[in-house]
Amino acid sequence: MPTYDHPRPALSVDCAVFGLSERGLEVLLVQRDLAPFEGSWALPGGFVREDEDLEEAARRELREETGLEGVFLEQLYTFGERGRDPRGHVVSVAWVALVNVRDHAVSAATDARDAAFFPVGDLPELAFDHDHILAVAEERVRGKVRYRPIGFELLPPEFTLAQLQHLYETVLGRELDKRNFRKKLLAAGFLEDTGEREEGVPHRPARLYRFDPEAYARLERDGFEMWI
């Protein structure tokens, strides 16, 4: 069966991009400008070109449809059930990203009428099996945030421990004890005190911390484990 001419499924990529706002956890959707599902909201994504790397394809679609660039993408799962796309057999490699919404203005572009963040608890009907992909993505994020410091992409580069705790509470969907949280995170050793303080708040300003990727890489290499 030669590679260049046997009949084969089409291959696409789809991205579940999560952000955080006052409304809680949100996900980036685009409004489709083409059939099928024209006018429906969907995860940003599209077909992989021949000789295109999967991650590059995901980045390209994200850039083309939403204007987002430079995010960290993690491969989630590959969905290939028959019937998931009315156009025929389309296998989709799904990716997850976490972004700080304030740093990334989104704007609709190619093939997309509009692009916007929606709270995960209040979504429109989604095209294809994107509700399923999104459920898997959310589960992955919730599962992973408990043992890997992956939430930091959702915050500004410098943040207070209260903001970080709030992030964890939002993603995990439960409250955490302030003292225990601070003890655990500071003891973990990958937070760097910037020496700076919050400004312009009508109460005692909090210290600002930074995530230290090198320190974390060192800890991980040495078999460190942390659980929230």
Place this chain on the structure above:
Amino acid sequence: MPTYDHPRPALSVDCAVFGLSERGLEVLLVQRDLAPFEGSWALPGGFVREDEDLEEAARRELREETGLEGVFLEQLYTFGERGRDPRGHVVSVAWVALVNVRDHAVSAATDARDAAFFPVGDLPELAFDHDHILAVAEERVRGKVRYRPIGFELLPPEFTLAQLQHLYETVLGRELDKRNFRKKLLAAGFLEDTGEREEGVPHRPARLYRFDPEAYARLERDGFEMWI
């Protein structure tokens, strides 16, 4: 970009099937009977047909090339780097399975000259990027066995605690304390005492246990967690 005619990568599946023997952890390989890499050893796998479900494709290839059937497959990762296949752009969805070697005779068939288990520490050169896929698969198994009772597929249906402990020690690559291991596993509540004993051993015969999938499903549903 219509689905039915745009140029697209080819899609394949590859399976990393692990088994256990006196030699330790082993993986199932096939000797290729076709170019490219004719005569090389490789993970069993092949092209996904149009309208074929991904998992079905993995099962079909496993059956055709090695005679294995009825195993539990878990999707591992999708590999799509340019240059991983000399025939062109081939994206491969990799799957992992664990099997009890004694229950599954393997035999070469379609497109494969031979099929056999090899100890993971003593492998031949592999075709394509299969050494890389296998490394990822091994990491997944080692990681997962610590918090999910996935090792049971590697043992006969009824097994002694010593066999189970040996399995964990083999997969994890370190020794475990017998008393603590027994305490933890029996307390976990998904092992069922069959009431039977080992037979024909030149020493006190051990109790035989069975993995109880329903009990485990119940525990998992209730948010149970176990760590070795």
Place this chain on the structure above:
DNA sequence: GCAAAAGTGTTGAAGGTACACCCATGT
């Protein structure tokens, strides 16, 4: 001085690890 959030320690319970001997069976 008042409101609002920051920051800080201790105690009790549970769980994990380390460790050594007797038991049942086959030969």
Place this chain on the structure above:
DNA sequence: ACATGGGTGTACCTTCAACACTTTTGC
């Protein structure tokens, strides 16, 4: 009776969860 692996309990230590008050700042 001896060799071989099966089977069992305890003490210490570490880790986790629960819990309330003082401090600093802006207004």
